[in-house]
Structure formats: C-alpha cells, structure tokens
Amino acid sequence: MTGGSELAVRVSDVTSVAQDIKRFRLEPVAGPLPTFSAGSHIVVSMFASDRRIRNPYSLMGVGGASAYEISVLRTANSRGGSIFMHEHVTKGTELIISQPVNLFPINHTGRKHILIAGGIGITPFITMAHQLKALDQPFQLHYAARSQERSAYAQQLKDLYGDRVFLYRDNEGHSIPLEALLKNQPLGTHLYVCGPEGMINGVLKTGLAAGWPKESLHAERFLAPPSGKPFTVRLVRSGLTVRVDEHQSILEAVEAVGVNAPYLCRGGACGQCETAVVACDGQIVHNDNYLDPDVQKSGAAIMICVSRLNGSELALNL
Amino acid sequence: MLVSGIKSRPKYATLEPDPFAIFNLVLVEGEGAGAAARLLESADHQFRTRTTVLYSGSGQAADCLSSFQIHRMQFLPTIETLLIRLDGFLTTATMGIRLYVAGTEGFIGQVIQHAERFAVDHKSIITEHCGSLARRIQCVHCKGITENVTTNVARCGHCGVNLLIRDHYSRRFAAFMGVSTDAEAPGVLPPIQEMFR
Amino acid sequence: MKAIAFRTDKFRDDFSFANSEYGIRRFPFPFHEDKYMYTVNIEPHTAGPVGSVFEFEIDVDEHYVAEMRDRALVLNEDPLRCQALPHMMMAQWDLVELLMTNMAKDYPDQFSLTKNGAQWRWINRPLEIDQTFIFGDPATLPYPPMEYITRQSQGDFCLIDQRDGNLWMDAGMVTTQADWSLDFDIGMNFMEWHGPVPIAHESGVFDRALKFLLNLQVGRPVRRLNWTMTINPRLDTSPENYHKWGIDRSTVNPGNVGEKVHLRVELQGLWRLPRSNAILFTIRCYLLRLDEMITVPKWARRLHRVLKTLPPELVDYKGLSRYRDTTIEWLSKFDDGAPTSAGIGPD
Numbered sequence: 001m002t003g004g005s006e007l008a009v010r011v012s013d014v015t016s017v018a019q020d021i022k023r024f025r026l027e028p029v030a031g032p033l034p035t036f037s038a039g040s041h042i043v044v045s046m047f048a049s050d051r052r053i054r055n056p057y058s059l060m061g062v063g064g065a066s067a068y069e070i071s072v073l074r075t076a077n078s079r080g081g082s083i084f085m086h087e088h089v090t091k092g093t094e095l096i097i098s099q100p101v102n103l104f105p106i107n108h109t110g111r112k113h114i115l116i117a118g119g120i121g122i123t124p125f126i127t128m129a130h131q132l133k134a135l136d137q138p139f140q141l142h143y144a145a146r147s148q149e150r151s152a153y154a155q156q157l158k159d160l161y162g163d164r165v166f167l168y169r170d171n172e173g174h175s176i177p178l179e180a181l182l183k184n185q186p187l188g189t190h191l192y193v194c195g196p197e198g199m200i201n202g203v204l205k206t207g208l209a210a211g212w213p214k215e216s217l218h219a220e221r222f223l224a225p226p227s228g229k230p231f232t233v234r235l236v237r238s239g240l241t242v243r244v245d246e247h248q249s250i251l252e253a254v255e256a257v258g259v260n261a262p263y264l265c266r267g268g269a270c271g272q273c274e275t276a277v278v279a280c281d282g283q284i285v286h287n288d289n290y291l292d293p294d295v296q297k298s299g300a301a302i303m304i305c306v307s308r309l310n311g312s313e314l315a316l317n318l
Numbered sequence: 319m320l321v322s323g324i325k326s327r328p329k330y331a332t333l334e335p336d337p338f339a340i341f342n343l344v345l346v347e348g349e350g351a352g353a354a355a356r357l358l359e360s361a362d363h364q365f366r367t368r369t370t371v372l373y374s375g376s377g378q379a380a381d382c383l384s385s386f387q388i389h390r391m392q393f394l395p396t397i398e399t400l401l402i403r404l405d406g407f408l409t410t411a412t413m414g415i416r417l418y419v420a421g422t423e424g425f426i427g428q429v430i431q432h433a434e435r436f437a438v439d440h441k442s443i444i445t446e447h448c449g450s451l452a453r454r455i456q457c458v459h460c461k462g463i464t465e466n467v468t469t470n471v472a473r474c475g476h477c478g479v480n481l482l483i484r485d486h487y488s489r490r491f492a493a494f495m496g497v498s499t500d501a502e503a504p505g506v507l508p509p510i511q512e513m514f515r
Numbered sequence: 516m517k518a519i520a521f522r523t524d525k526f527r528d529d530f531s532f533a534n535s536e537y538g539i540r541r542f543p544f545p546f547h548e549d550k551y552m553y554t555v556n557i558e559p560h561t562a563g564p565v566g567s568v569f570e571f572e573i574d575v576d577e578h579y580v581a582e583m584r585d586r587a588l589v590l591n592e593d594p595l596r597c598q599a600l601p602h603m604m605m606a607q608w609d610l611v612e613l614l615m616t617n618m619a620k621d622y623p624d625q626f627s628l629t630k631n632g633a634q635w636r637w638i639n640r641p642l643e644i645d646q647t648f649i650f651g652d653p654a655t656l657p658y659p660p661m662e663y664i665t666r667q668s669q670g671d672f673c674l675i676d677q678r679d680g681n682l683w684m685d686a687g688m689v690t691t692q693a694d695w696s697l698d699f700d701i702g703m704n705f706m707e708w709h710g711p712v713p714i715a716h717e718s719g720v721f722d723r724a725l726k727f728l729l730n731l732q733v734g735r736p737v738r739r740l741n742w743t744m745t746i747n748p749r750l751d752t753s754p755e756n757y758h759k760w761g762i763d764r765s766t767v768n769p770g771n772v773g774e775k776v777h778l779r780v781e782l783q784g785l786w787r788l789p790r791s792n793a794i795l796f797t798i799r800c801y802l803l804r805l806d807e808m809i810t811v812p813k814w815a816r817r818l819h820r821v822l823k824t825l826p827p828e829l830v831d832y833k834g835l836s837r838y839r840d841t842t843i844e845w846l847s848k849f850d851d852g853a854p855t856s857a858g859i860g861p862d
Contacts, residue, residue: 034733035789099732105792107678108602111437131790135605183340185413188437211339211414213442215679264730272730326703326710441679458696458754461595479758486711490702497754501761502837 006045007033011093012067018152020074021120022086023060025067026097032065036100038131039124039220042068043098043266046084051248051256055081056222056267058123058194059100062130068097071152073120079227079247103269104194104220106131111188113139116176116203118195119146122153124220125194129161142176144168144195178203182210194220222267225249226287228308234315235259236278250304254318261304261318268306275304275316282311327485327494330426330447333357335365339416342369343407345429347397349449350420351379357418358386370407374400375421397425401432408436420446424454424465427492440489451514455483456493463493470513471499480507483514518624521641524581524748527588532748534807538577542803543568544811544859545740545780549820551829553715557727560736560784568782571621572736573614574799575669580641582669582691582750589690589751590666595698596753597662599674599686606674606686607660608651609788610795614664639667661686670782670799673697677792682728684708685793691750691800693743693779694757694834713828728785731794736786741798743833744842745779748802767838772845773806776838778818805842811861815849822846 013025026033036059046053057070074086089095104124106113113132115125122143132139141161145151147169157165168174182191191212193203200219207217227247234241235254244253251273254261264272268288277284277299286296288303295301304316333353336342342365346354351373358366370390373380374397384391394400417438419429426445434440452466462476467483474481474496481496488495500506524532534542563569568576589596599607615637619628627638636647644667648655656663665672665688674686682705689697700708705725706716715721731737745752746763767775784797809815822835822843830836856862 036733037790037792039792099734101732102792105677108605108676108791109437109678182413186437187408187411187413187415189413209338211336211341211416213439215439215441216413264732270730271726326707456699458699459756459758461698484711486699487707488699488703491699495696495699495754498758498761501758502764504762 006096006098009033009068009095009097011089011091011095014090017071019147019149020086021071021150021152022074023069023071023152024085024089025069026095027067029094033068034100035065036127037102038106038127039104040100040102040127041104041124041265042070042100044070044085045096046081046089048080048084048088051252053079053081053084054252054266055085056265058104058127058220060123060126062127071120071123079225101265101270103265103267104192104218106192107190107216107218109188110137110190110216112186112190113137114181114185114189114191115139115141116178116191116193116195117141117143118193118199119144119150120152121193121195121199121220122151122157123194125192126153126157128192129157129164133161140164140166142166142168142181144170144174144176144199147171178206179210182207182212190216190218192218192220194222197221221269221289225252225266225268225306226308228285229310231282231309231311232313233309234279234313235318236315237318244308249306250302250308250314250316254304259318263305266305268303271303273303273305274301275318276300277302277314278317279313279315280309280311281313282309284308284314285310327487328423328427328489330423330445333418333420333444333446335361336416336444337365340368340414341411342416342418343404343411344369344371344418344420345400345404345425346371346373346375346383346419347400347421347425347449348375348379350422350425350446351375351383353420353446353448354418355382355386357420358383358388363387372400372403397428401428404429404432405436408433408438411436417443418445419443420448422449422452423447424452424492427454427487427489430489431492434489453483453514454493455481455496456488456491457481457496459498463491464496467496468512468514469510471507471510472496482508519575519579519622519641520577521580522577524578526581526585526748526750530747530749532578532581532802532804534803535577537566539803539807539810540861541567541576542808543740543780543782543801544778544803544814544817544861545742546817546821547857547859549817549855550824551742551821552826553720556739557724557737557785558739560738560786568799568801569738571617572784573617573621573668573797574782575618575622575625579669583642583667585750586666586690593755596690596755597665597688598697598701599659599661600702603674603676603686603791603793604653604660606676606788606791606793606795609791609793610672610674611650611660611664613786613788613795614668618668642667661688670797673796673798674788674791675794675796677729677794680729681705682725682794689798690753692753692798693745693781693800694752694754696754698755711832713832714826728794731785731787733787733789736784738782738784741781741783743779743781744835745777745802746775746838748777748804750800750802764834764837767841769841769845772838772842773809774804776805776842776845778803778805778808805845809849812849813855813862815846816851816853817855819843819846819850820855 008029009026061069287306374394457474460477464475482499484495486495618626676683676685782799786795
C-alpha cells in the first residue's frame with residue numbers, strides 16, 4: 001500500500017495567525033473530504049522548482065467534509081517545505097494531499113487527558129480538545145510558546161475551553177510546571193505531548209521518572225527527515241542506482257526516479273516503509289522511532305523515509 | 319476442543335522494584351510471601367518507605383515480611399478481604415503508583431481484574447506466580463465461576479455441566495474457559511487427569 | 516428497480532432453510548485450490564462482479580428478513596451476545612453511519628437515509644422501520660447505536676479499539692458465530708482473542724496481519740474468507756449453547772450427509788472508522804447445504820479433496836472430527852478425479 005489514495009485540493013484561504021505561522025484552508029476539487037479522527041494528519045505534496053516536497057501537517061478543526069485546515073510554521077530549515085508554503089502557496093493554489101492518517105489518537109479508555117503543546121505543536125490538540133469536550137471527557141491543555149506573538153490560537157482556545165487551558169510564554173518567564181502536573185492525577189490519566197523534539201523527550205522522560213507507565217504517555221513527533229552527507233543507493237530489484245542528496249530522504253530520491261516504495265507517515269513512526277538492506281558500505285544512521293534496537297544494530301532493515309547512510313553505497317531490496 | 323498449547327494464556331515474571339514509582343503496593347497471598355520478601359530485600363530503604371504490603375496467608379510467612387521496615391503492612395484473613403482493601407486503596411490512588419502481585423494464578427488474576435476497574439493498565443502490574451496451578455474457571459454456558467480446579471475436566475459448580483478446561487483466558491473474568499466436554503456424546507468423558515496442581 | 520425475494524428460512528427448530536438457485540451460484544466458495552492452509556489472504560474490499568457477494572461493501576441477500584428474526588430470538592434468550600465497553604460509543608456511531616449509508620446507497624428499494632444536519636431519518640422497508648433520530652444522541656434511538664443498526668444488518672460485527680500499538684475487541688454483536696464467545700473475548704487484544712487458533716501463530720500469520728491492520732486507512736477496506744462446517748443450518752453455533760447443539764454433530768450418517776452437512780463460509784470485512792479511529796470487523800456468514808453444493812461439480816470435487824488433506828489440528832479446531840469421514844465418503848461419489856479450475860467460482 002503506497003500511502004493512502006491522494007486527494008486534489010485548492011487553497012481557499014491563507015491567513016497569518018501568529019508570527020511565522022500561517023493557516024491554510026484547503027477545499028476539495030471534487031467530492032467531500034473524508035471525516036477524520038482527532039490527532040490525524042495529512043501529507044501535503046508541494047511541487048517546488050526542482051523537486052517534490054512532502055510534509056506532514058496536523059489537521060485542525062472539526063471533522064472535514066467541506067474543508068481541511070492546517071497551520072504551518074515557517075522555519076529556516078533547508079528542506080524548504082515550510083518556506084515553500086509561506087512564499088508560494090496562495091489562495092487558488094492547487095495541492096495534492098494524502099488521506100488522513102492517525103498516529104496520535106486519543107486513548108479512549110482514558111479517564112482524564114493532559115495535552116501538552118509546544119509552539120506549532122498546538123495544532124493536533126485543536127481537534128483533540130474539541131473531540132474530548134464533545135465526549136465530555138475531563139482534559140487540560142498546557143500550551144507553551146516563545147512569546148504571545150508566536151502563540152497561535154491561544155485566545156480562541158481560552159474562549160472555547162476556559163480554565164481548562166493554561167498558557168505559558170518563555171519570554172515572560174513561564175514554563176509548564178511538569179513535575180507538579182504529574183503528581184496528583186487520578187488513575188487512568190493519559191498525557192499527550194507535541195512540540196519540538198527536545199521538549200517531547202524531556203516530557204516523556206519526566207513522565208516515566210514520575211512512575212507513569214509508558215502506555216499512558218503519547219507523543220506526536222513531526223520528524224522531518226534529517227539532512228546528512230550525500231550517498232548512493234542501489235535498488236537491487238529495480239536495477240537502478242540513485243544518489244541521495246544532502247537534504248533529500250532515500251524515499252524521496254527513489255520516488256524521483258519512478259520507484260513507488262510503500263510509505264505512510266513519512267516521519268519514521270509507522271513502519272510502512274521498512275526496507276531490507278542487501279549490502280552496506282558505510283554506517284546506517286537510523287533516525288526512526290519504529291525499528292527494534294536489535295534490528296537497527298544488525299543493519300538488516302532501514303526506514304527509508306528518515307534514515308540515512310554515513311558512507312558511500314547502500315543496496316536495498318527495492 | 320483443544321485444551322493446551324495456546325499462545326494467549328497469561329505469563330508471569332518475577333517481582334522487581336520499580337525505582338520510578340512514587341508509591342508501591344504489594345499484594346501477596348500464601349506462598350507469594352517468599353517473592354515479596356525477596357522484592358523487599360533487593361530494594362533500598364527509599365523504596366521500602368514508599369511501600370505498603372497487603373498479605374493473606376500463613377502466620378509464619380507474615381512474620382518474615384514484618385521484619386522489613388516499610389510504610390505499612392496489613393494482614394488480611396482471606397483473599398476476599400484483601401481485595402476489599404485493594405479497592406479502598408485504589409479509590410484515592412494517583413498516577414505513579416506501582417502494583418506488585420505474588421501468589422496463585424487465580425489471586426493474581428483477581429488483583430488485575432480489580433485494578434483494571436480503576437483504570438490501572440494491566441501491563442504496568444508486576445507479577446510473580448507462586449504456589450498452586452489450580453485454576454479459576456468460567457463456565458461459558460451459565461457464566462458461573464468455579465474455583466480451585468486442578469483436573470482437565472470438572473463439573474461446573476453452578477449448572478452441573480461437565481466442562482473441559484481450556485487455556486483460553488479472560489482478564490475481565492480472571493478465569494479460564496470451561497466448555498461442555500460431552501455435548502457431542504453425552505456421558506462420555508475423556509480420561510480425567512490432574513493437570514493443574 | 517431491484518427487488519429481493521426474501522425467504523422465510525428457519526435456522527432452528529425445523530431448519531427449513533434453503534438457498535435459491537441464485538443463492539447457490541453466488542455462494543462464496545472459499546477454496547481456490549484443492550487443499551487448504553492458513554494464509555493472511557487479505558485483499559482490497561473493492562466492488563466485485565455484479566450479483567456476487569462482493570458486489571457491494573455490505574451484502575444484503577434473500578435470507579435478510581429470516582436472519583434478523585433469528586438474531587432477535589438469540590438476543591432475547593441471551594442479551595450478552597451484544598456488548599460494548601463504555602469507551603466505544605464514538606465507534607458505535609461510526610458503525611451506524613457506515614451501515615446506513617452503504618445499505619441505502621446499494622439497496623435503494625429496501626433502505627433509505629435522509630439527513631437534515633444531525634437529524635437523520637432511516638427507513639427499512641423489509642423490517643417496516645421508519646426511524647428519525649439525532650446522530651450522536653443515544654437517547655433518540657430505541658437501542659444503543661450498535662445494537663440498533665446491527666439488529667438490521669446480516670452477519671456479526673466487532674468494533675476494535677486501536678491503542679498501545681495493538682487492537683482490542685471492545686464491542687460486538689455476535690449471534691452467528693462459528694463457536695467463539697463475545698462475552699468471554701471482549702476486552703482481549705489481537706493475539707489473545709486468536710489464541711485458540713492452531714498452527715497460524717507459528718507461521719507468523721498473526722504478526723503480519725496485526726501489522727497490516729494497524730496501518731489500515733479510511734476508505735481502503737479489506738476482506739478475506741474463512742470457513743468451517745455446520746450440521747443443520749444453524750446460525751447460532753455459539754459456545755454458550757454448545758451443550759445444546761453439539762449433539763447435532765453425532766447425528767450424521769451416510770444417508771443424511773447431503774441434507775444435514777453445511778459448508779459455512781465467513782466473508783470477513785475490515786474497515787477503519789473515521790471519527791473513533793477504531794476498526795470494524797464484520798463476519799458475514801453464508802450457509803450452503805451439501806446437496807445444494809453438489810449442483811456445482813467443481814465445488815463437489817474440490818471440497819472432497821480439501822477435506823481429505825486437511826491437517827488434523829484444523830479438523831479438530833473446526834469441530835469436524837465426528838462427521839468428517841462420513842462426509843468424505845459421501846463426497847467421493849461426486850469426485851471423478853477430473854482436474855478443477857483455479858479460483859473459487861463455478862465453471
């Protein structure tokens with residue numbers, strides 16, 4: 001299964017919602033958009049001048065049918081996806097998106113839900129809070145951002161959910177009182193975190209250190225495929241050899257030469273793009289959150305959407 | 319119908335201290351006292367000051383457990399009264415506690431069953447099987463539970479049907495399944511063997 | 516205009532059940548070759564040939580009214596055949612939407628669904644139901660949502676929660692099962708509820724199936740076929756009632772194989788549900804009497820060969836032991852050793 005089937009959409013609105021953050025409203029070109037569960041994301045394909053960029057964005061808002069909304073933080077990262085969205089996507093631009101995929105669902109057996117957002121990590125919680133309120137489930141949202149100017153949707157969330165929402169601004173000296181938060185929660189509480197990688201790792205580590213079982217801690221990592229030195233990939237079954245550039249993932253490189261490798265999340269989490277390694281001249285750099293440590297160590301498999309080679313050539317069973 | 323060899327029956331480990339737990343609750347029955355003693359022995363002082371033990375079993379074993387300096391030790395006359403105390407504790411317990419259980423399979427199963435009602439994730443509960451392999455079984459026909467079954471075939475204590483004891487296990491009922499063994503040929507029972515002692 | 520001639524079958528008492536000729540020809544014969552072994556055998560649940568059981572996502576056939584009557588009787592005797600753990604309410608509504616939408620779209624003569632915002636009106640002509648309700652408000656339906664709609668849909672339905680990298684059987688309507696108990700299995704995870712199935716675990720079938728299902732996407736349902744055999748056209752072959760129907764297995768003799776022995780095929784469907792992120796697992800049961808089956812010569816030859824070569828663990832697990840030899844003997848009369856064509860369809 002290569003991704004889900006794709007949908008054609010047209011941008012019907014672009015609004016600046018905070019410093020460096022724009023919201024894009026996407027309407028379907030034909031037929032209604034599928035209903036989605038809270039925590040879902042779509043993969044947006046952008047056709048930049050020399051290549052196709054695909055980035056995952058959380059779906060905000062309520063459920064779909066007539067339009068999807070996503071928010072994009074402009075980062076000076078060299079892959080260029082967010083820059084492309086900010087500079088080249090306007091009202092009327094047509095894009096291709098994947099079907100919604102959910103790797104960050106609400107745990108329905110939870111009796112209370114604590115949502116922790118850092119910066120642009122607020123986006124999956126917009127729909128989650130809505131769904132939790134509709135289900136009458138107790139929840140709290142703790143939203144930290146660098147400054148008020150960067151806190152997209154803060155006021156709307158406060159208006160909708162009142163004292164369930166706590167706002168923190170780094171530049172005003174606030175930070176989320178995580179240890180206190182973890183202390184007196186009733187049994188059956190689940191915690192969800194989305195934000196910068198370092199914040200996620202910190203929250204999960206603190207959660208475990210507070211005696212919370214790992215099944216009660218959930219994270220959404222928007223792992224952009226990390227960059228690295230270029231290398232060559234030999235596709236044993238297709239008989240092709242392709243170069244993987246610095247800012248290109250193996251998956252993107254093989255797609256560029258017409259090989260349709262299976263994928264789903266494109267962020268190293270779901271396992272769909274797991275590919276067998278036939279030979280390896282160098283050291284595999286595993287950047288995923290999916291393979292068992294033993295498998296990673298053995299070098300028998302690689303998640304081609306995010307992992308790389310530190311070396312000259314990697315031969316894959318593709 | 320197959321009796322044994324299925325992959326989904328529960329597995330148990332050994333009791334080991336979780337250093338991250340903010341509080342430890344140790345539920346012990348009968349021969350499980352040995353496992354509990356080893357747990358407390360291997361833990362440090364900090365761990366023990368955050369530990370309560372609930373024990374139902376012989377006086378001798380109770381003495382051995384009493385020698386440890388822990389937060390609280392309580393002796394209960396029966397498993398049923400121990401479970402009542404467990405419910406009481408869990409009513410006000412918070413995230414970060416850890417449960418440890420040692421004893422027979424039926425005891426472990428009932429502790430997990432009660433804990434799940436309070437939203438404790440069963441995977442977080444540390445268990446060690448000690449003592450008899452006798453089974454709690456649920457008669458799939460009348461839904462009644464019969465305790466202490468040690469043979470491959472047993473009569474349901476509620477409706478009287480002759481039941482074949484299977485390895486298929488339900489956490490929700492803390493019991494193995496019992497299904498009529500002579501439905502296809504009434505009165506014809508397989509050789510009765512002691513299987514779970 | 517597509518009328519369906521609903522039959523007045525009985526799946527108990529006098530067992531007055533039969534398939535029409537059309538029913539026989541469209542029966543989902545499960546064997547594509549002359550032997551049987553477990554495989555994942557999942558394929559996309561896309562539109563199949565017109566008139567086949569695969570034509571529509573949800574199949575409604577000539578036995579619809581009779582099956583719904585039998586379901587109501589089962590539930591009356593044992594309400595525990597339909598249960599939902601409390602956290603599955605959203606999945607229940609997803610199921611209501613899926614079944615009503617599909618049945619109204621593909622069988623417009625029999626069912627219709629009109630929506631006015633959250634106010635829905637559902638008309639079920641064969642069962643004479645006209646129900647207006649608020650989608651999302653359980654108080655506006657006479658039964659909880661899953662029970663409500665599955666009392667009007669053929670086959671068994673399981674709602675499976677996805678969490679902790681696993682699948683959990685957390686709700687279901689199960690009255691036409693081949694011998695497993697919803698009441699016992701509810702709350703189990705994928706490996707646990709498949710525990711009793713022999714052989715398959717060793718070959719890694721379930722590990723691969725679980726990985727695949729965890730990534731199942733909305734809009735991309737899949738299906739597979741499963742099979743067993745039943746004596747008399749009894750839908751309710753539950754473990755709960757086994758002490759009542761088990762005896763049927765010992766009533767087969769060379770003179771009554773054709774009339775008593777039935778091939779029982781399950782068309783299993785799996786959908787990802789949009790709001791709850793749960794998985795719907797349907798088990799749609801089709802029965803074919805052996806004396807109906809032999810009107811298709813290829814099927815008679817093939818079933819004979821499959822039964823002859825079936826591994827002993829499967830014979831035992833599928834409950835065939837008592838009557839397998841008698842059935843093989845009877846089928847041998849219809850097997851001239853001629854080659855059989857590939858695929859499941861009649862020649």
